[in-house]
Amino acid sequence: MANFGKAGIGGLALGVVLYVFRDVLQQSLLFKAGLSSNQAFYIVAALLVFTVGIALIGILAWLINGANPNQAMPSSSLGVLALLSCLVIGAGVYLLTLAKPETLITSVSKSFKVCMGNGGGNNCLAGSDASFGCDQYNAMGGGGARTTTELGERFCSTTVNGQKKQQPFDIKVYQNNGGGQCGWTGFLVTCNPAT
Numbered sequence: 001m002a003n004f005g006k007a008g009i010g011g012l013a014l015g016v017v018l019y020v021f022r023d024v025l026q027q028s029l030l031f032k033a034g035l036s037s038n039q040a041f042y043i044v045a046a047l048l049v050f051t052v053g054i055a056l057i058g059i060l061a062w063l064i065n066g067a068n069p070n071q072a073m074p075s076s077s078l079g080v081l082a083l084l085s086c087l088v089i090g091a092g093v094y095l096l097t098l099a100k101p102e103t104l105i106t107s108v109s110k111s112f113k114v115c116m117g118n119g120g121g122n123n124c125l126a127g128s129d130a131s132f133g134c135d136q137y138n139a140m141g142g143g144g145a146r147t148t149t150e151l152g153e154r155f156c157s158t159t160v161n162g163q164k165k166q167q168p169f170d171i172k173v174y175q176n177n178g179g180g181q182c183g184w185t186g187f188l189v190t191c192n193p194a195t
Contacts, residue, residue, distance in 0.1 A: 042099035046092045053088030057081055112155050114187045116140075119180025130155075134182035143185055156191035168192040 061081055065073045115124035116137040125131055132140070141147035152169040159165070168191075175186035 039099040042095050046095035046099070049088060049092045049095060053084075053091070057084050057088065060084070108193060110191045112189045112191075113174070114151060114155070114189055115175075115184065116187070117177075117180065117182050117184035119184075121179055121184065122175075122177050123184045124175045124186030128186070134180075137182055137185070142182070147187075151187055151189050152191075155189045 061073070061077075064077045064081075065071070112129040113124070113127055115128035115131040116134075117123065118133050137143070137147075140150040148171045151171055153166065156167040156169040157164055158167070170190045170192065172188045172190075173185060174188050175184060177184045
């Protein structure tokens, strides 16, 4: 029984270390494995429950039978320890079930009107979901192929389980007026459901 007490105290110390470094575990180790912050939280919480719970059960076993290490532990005490073990395991498993992967739900197309340009005249700002000035427009490719890629990445991508997911997209120009610094160009960005 003395070994159970030592193991219990060692486990309790490990639990304290896990608790102190839980943010490091969540942000560094678990994100590198591709887990979301939600998943990382529940996995670290389950590790804490397992570690501290088993450590406390070890300490309790040592306290119950520590005075008489050569004597068999009473059945009622063994039953209590078994019940506590089941509770710790059940709580840890429950926390692990909460760490399920997030799913990307995209069953319908979604469209965005994006207006780029500045100055006067017939602009595309009315009814647009987003607008960018000429400097941003030029940095995104100024209407070339890079512009469509940039718009698709900005409006049709999500992050799932810590990984960027790109939805298929279509981009059409619905307005193009010259003049001013770069004129006015309106893009209709349609994000299509992932197949």
